[in-house]
Amino acid sequence: MLYSKIFFSCFSIFSGVILGSFINVVIYRLPNNQSILRPRSFCPNCKTNIPWYENIPIYSWIKLKGKCSKCRNAISIKYPLTELFTGILFLISFYAIPNNINFENFIITLLSNWTFTLILLPISIIDYDFLWIPNSIIKIGIIFGLVISIFSAILKNQEILINVFENLISGILGFLIIVLIMKFGELIFKKPAMGLGDAKLAGMIGLWLGFPGVIVSIWSSFLIAGLFIFIGLASKKISRHQLIPFGPFLSITGFLVWIYGETTFLKILF
Numbered sequence: 001m002l003y004s005k006i007f008f009s010c011f012s013i014f015s016g017v018i019l020g021s022f023i024n025v026v027i028y029r030l031p032n033n034q035s036i037l038r039p040r041s042f043c044p045n046c047k048t049n050i051p052w053y054e055n056i057p058i059y060s061w062i063k064l065k066g067k068c069s070k071c072r073n074a075i076s077i078k079y080p081l082t083e084l085f086t087g088i089l090f091l092i093s094f095y096a097i098p099n100n101i102n103f104e105n106f107i108i109t110l111l112s113n114w115t116f117t118l119i120l121l122p123i124s125i126i127d128y129d130f131l132w133i134p135n136s137i138i139k140i141g142i143i144f145g146l147v148i149s150i151f152s153a154i155l156k157n158q159e160i161l162i163n164v165f166e167n168l169i170s171g172i173l174g175f176l177i178i179v180l181i182m183k184f185g186e187l188i189f190k191k192p193a194m195g196l197g198d199a200k201l202a203g204m205i206g207l208w209l210g211f212p213g214v215i216v217s218i219w220s221s222f223l224i225a226g227l228f229i230f231i232g233l234a235s236k237k238i239s240r241h242q243l244i245p246f247g248p249f250l251s252i253t254g255f256l257v258w259i260y261g262e263t264t265f266l267k268i269l270f
């Protein structure tokens, strides 16, 4: 049991770090309107192809001291940090799974936790950097959300159609709640405080979480965002008219509610 735990922990971090380098491709290329699949990795400054041995996650960045080996152009620390963070999230996902479930359920839970990480993390980083939530990742999230809701219905011996329908309704609910708050905010503040991207993200997360997870996630993201803005304003780290991306808050609470379930999540929060 102990050995399998150590093995799975290492495997989680390793898989996370490897897939984190794929997230780097997504967060760099999507906002620049470049294809995710082609061409292979190159230096954005001198356009030299990066050979595989200079493209090893985290390790290569440290070895090259954060610079391109050809033109010495600086490579942001954001990239190795994204890889490391993905590894940590994969590990948290692994430890969040209850011990008493059978192997079959365990594997599907682990894979779905990791998939949700790979969807939410690039959305958060791109929204943080560009105040933009790409539709393409939302669509992928919706497709996987539907697939996983079918799988979970099979595993829990529930009616597939009812389960999928419930999740779809929760998704629509999530979308509508944000649209409503958005319209309400526009009436009060006379300027848009949130975008349609936030609503779509809340919808996609709602599809994954179902009810009442969707409500818990949206409500707590407003709570955490409010606290964050309050601290930011008080310490003068953010200015009054600065736009704050909401996607990262929705993603963090959505992820935590997903891996721990809403009851445990609320216990952790309070």
Ligand SMILES: [Zn+2]
Pocket: 043, 044, 045, 046, 047, 048, 068, 069, 070, 071, 072, 073
């Ligand atoms: Zn270069």
